Amino acid sequence: MRKPSSELTTILSENIKHLRTSRGFSQEDLANECGLHRTYVGAVERGERNVSLSSLELLAAALNVDVPTLLSKHK
Template sequence: MVNKFLLKEFGTRIRKLRTQQNLSQEQLSFKTGFHRTYIGMIERGERNISLTNMAIFAKAFNLTVDGLLKFDNSEKLFKQYKLKTED
């Protein structure tokens, strides 16, 4: 459940950055080398992408990887995570 929330938040972040730069999914696809449908799946929270692919998105948006991962709901997100020792 937490993973699904994280994937949706990341997808929302990618969509927001893409639209702020007035890019279509197809234009972002050309910029990153990823297929347009892959970008759509990420934006819908259907794909759990690799750190390498995150770095490609960060570069495409002229951000660092940690800048790419700045979510609007980060407090809510991390409150939902529990460590094994917290059970």
């Protein structure tokens, strides 16, 4: 199975962590909002998981952004 580039994985993990903390969410809070497991959210933030499109949609909705925002490099 092909994995996403390390650059894309890093962008995603940094964006999720930044958005989560800026909203005052713990990993557990975000996981509960998404219906995902806390350890999964942690693994995504560490760049250890290959995230499915459905999980991206859940994470984006919980963070009140669109999917492209999670995948875009921000300054």
